[in-house]
Amino acid sequence: MTKYGKKILEIVSASHSHMTAEEIFAALRQTYPTVVLATVYNNLNRLWQEDLIRKVSVEGMPDRYDRIQRHDHLVCKRCGKLLDIDLGDLTAQLEKKAGISILSYDLKLTYLCDDCRKKTERKGM
């Protein structure tokens, strides 16, 4: 594990904000001002392959990186805001239903956040 990989893992693991590569890049430069963006992508891909971080893709947004600790996500359909939520570990239940063994699963609930619900109501939609 290289110094960049280590630090990037630290940044992503500590964050609860689903950072983009750019944001991670910015955070990493606080410590290593000369690092380049390609290095961030290299390391993120490596860490992801090694199952040390998660990738979260929300349609139409840049990929986000997330700590590995299991949890689920809540995405607002309208504004795309992404929140953590924990619905417990469904692995056993899902494996049983699917009849295969899985490495992991991603569960994303789509809803309307409070702000967007208000806006929607105002417009009478």
Place this chain on the structure above:
Amino acid sequence: MTKYGKKILEIVSASHSHMTAEEIFAALRQTYPTVVLATVYNNLNRLWQEDLIRKVSVEGMPDRYDRIQRHDHLVCKRCGKLLDIDLGDLTAQLEKKAGISILSYDLKLTYLCDDCRKKTERKGM
């Protein structure tokens, strides 16, 4: 609903192959040879906003479009191959656990497909 929107909805609804915008574009041109790609994106976004089609994003791949009929997905961690699987409707269970009402949910199981498992074994990983 315009003629393009209608046809695009038809194409996506009939397909079980999680088409990309480019693939949908190609299919649409069979019927309307002069249509441009931007129109495909416009319509896909519209149809998605109206909940007539689904968007599926797999990390590192272009967005794919899917029929709305509920079903889940199986993604190979190594090669990215995307398959349909149906684990039944978990909406009620998830809403109860989450304590909110949701519009929909996306469930993606990550596994190693047979081909990739074989390759992995061969390499002793």
Place this chain on the structure above:
DNA sequence: AATAAATTTAGAATAATTCTAAATTGGTGT
């Protein structure tokens, strides 16, 4: 120290998607 292997760098390249502004189309009401 010498060699090999992995990582980083710089910057170009690619690919997906969005944006802009003009042109076209599809109703609506008269």
Place this chain on the structure above:
DNA sequence: ACACCAATTTAGAATTATTCTAAATTTATT
């Protein structure tokens, strides 16, 4: 049928995220 307004389409440029390439640097190995 005609004028009007809104929505859609078009063409092509622009943007953004990400990957790629080849050289340089760092790290580990003999």
